[in-house]
Amino acid sequence: MAASLRASESGLEIVDRARRKKGWNKQASSWYSEAHTLEPTLKRFWRRKPICQDAFVNICKAVAVDNWEDIVDNSPLSQTDSRAEFFACDDAWVGRKDLISQLAQKVQGSCHLLILLGIAGIGKTALAERLAVELQDDGRKFHQENFENQQQASDFASVAIRWLEKWGERITPDDRKDTQRLLNRLVKRLRENRYLVVIDSLELILKGNEEAGWNGFQDEWWAKFFDGFLAVGSCQSRLIVTSQDLPDQIPARYQKFWDCQKLNGLTASEQLDLFDKTGLEVDIDSPNKPYLERIGAAYEGHPLALRVIAGEIGSHPFYGNVAGYWNKYGHEIEEVEKAIEEAKTKGITASADDNWRLDRYTRELRKNVRFRLEKTFDRLKKDVLNAYRLLCEASVYRCRVPEEFWLSHLEDWDCDKDKQELALDALRDRFLVEEELIEDEIHLRQHNLIRSVALEHLKNLTAR
Structure with missing residues (x-):
């Protein structure tokens, strides 16, 4: 970008x-x-x-x-926190003002643990960091842990040692051998001191299978940590966690002290604000505006994808020429628009032959968007194979269809009703399916970007 x-x-x-x-x-x-x-x-x-x-x-x-x-x-274009070097939140941040205000109030209140959920690239980390900026005046020391950093161990004991040492505590050789002692010291430290800790990509330390549950921790000590952190009641610190998957081991009995928030894409006006902040002309009489609106709609306001596209339009060889970018790549957007319109007006709700390439029609999209979504699909295939099959099979649908349409695809894989429901639940927990109640019946659909990737995977699935 x-x-x-x-x-x-x-x-x-x-x-x-x-x-x-x-x-x-x-x-x-x-x-x-x-x-x-x-x-x-x-x-x-x-x-x-x-x-x-x-x-x-x-x-x-x-x-x-x-x-x-x-x-x-x-000089900064927006307020920033001098105490922190952020991964994702920068001067191109737009929107979500009401949500930021609501979540900040929760974190300042009784919410000790806030979990931000959504598909890859939807802006979870940027929102967590933006909340840190919003909360910077309440006296909490900022700390960030990113599980995408493969140079650092992610088991609980290693992370606990890393945090405690950074916060000035001495860790003895005996401490390093006693994980329970480390847990107690970390919870005590968080309880008695004012920290704001952002934990990124929690999904990378989760695992799933039918026997143990879809989203359990790879290291059981993480489950014990969250249980202990929430059990203390009075706590000076706050945790903000980002994850593509909802962990199923966060104890429901402490619901008073934790909350989760699913993120959707940017609104139409926020999409134009993003293009404006990244240097593109979006004035009301600008010829760029209709093209950018169509791009934003096709991507359903997905922030990462739109920032990648804005960066491509702004650099060589386009240098801000939106019409030139559209002439080269606009057919990819038109392909999506045509399929959605046919579903609405002609009732053609399904097609396995749709060639959607929203995730990969340029090098930068492949590098930044497809790469991250592929990791989601890889985890799903490894942990919950039937859910992966269901996501691929249901990509034939261009629009919302009744839930039974989706589940029927697993019958070809010898899945009984219970296994079908478990697979669908796994997709729900990973926010890879969107639900809507229409005339007292649940209808399901895929985000356009998810469908774009799933259609490609379907080709390999059906080639078995």
């Missing part, structure tokens, strides 16, 4: 002096032609709005300002 930059006031003065030496006016066509960018992008540059780094550099160099770094405004 391309970085976005904006000019400082002093930087604009440097560029303006260089412009006058060239004899160009501020919107000279020679300027944006030589910079391989567009007039709206040059206008944004002069208004000190963010534009993609490639366009920013080219605009500066076109007037012989080679030290473009001197032109950049390095």
Whole structure:
């Protein structure tokens, strides 16, 4: 994803002096032609709005300002927490204002553990970090643990030692051999001190099978930790956890002290705000707007996918030319629009021949979006094979259909009613199915991105 930059006031003065030496006016066509960018992008540059780094550099160099770094405004565009280096939350953050306010109130109240849930790339980590910014004035020390970091052990004892040592406690050789002692010390530390701990990608330390349950911890000490953390009642610290799967070992008896929130995509207005913040022109009379609205709708506001696309549009070879991007890739969006429209108007609700490639029609989408979704499918195939089969088989449906339509596909795999329901429950727990009550009947559908991946997997599944 391309970085976005904006000019400082002093930087604009440097560029303006260089412009006058060239004899160009501020919107000279020679300027944006030589910079391989567009007039709206040059206008944004002069208004000190963010534009993609490639366009920013080219605009500066076109007037012989080679030290473009001197032109950049390095002050933050939004409030940030100087105590933390965030993975996902940056100046391109948009939306979710009401949700942030609601969740912040919960965390400041009796909610000791908040679990943010949703599919890969939906913005769970960014929201957790944005909540940390919102809560930065309440005196809690910030700490972040990311289970995607394979350079660090993720078993409970190793993580507990890592946290306690970072917080200044001495760990003896005997302590390292006694996991119960480590658990007690960590819970005591969290209970008596004000920490805000963000734990990312909890799904990576979960496992699932029909006998042991779909989403149990690989290390039983993690279940004991969450039980002990919630059992203390009065606690100064707060945990915010992100996960694609809902852990089934968080004790229901302590529901007063924990909560979970499922994340959906950005709204239509938030999608345009995101494109605007990443440097694209989205004014109401802009010819870009209809194209960007259609892209946002096809991806159902998926933040990661939209940021990848915005970065591609803003960099070589498009440099902000949305129409050029659409001419090359718009047929991928039209393929999705056509299938959905046929389902609505012609009743063609199913097709295994749909060629949806929302996750992979460019290199950056394959690298950033498909890669992350594939890990979800791989985990599902390994842990809950019938659920994987169901997700693939049901990808034939273009729209919401009755639940029984989905379950009927598992009959070909010799699954009885109980196994069918267990498979569907596994998809629900992983938020890989969306439910809606229509005329007193449950209907199911897949997110467009999930369907795009599942259709590809279906080809291999049916080739058995």
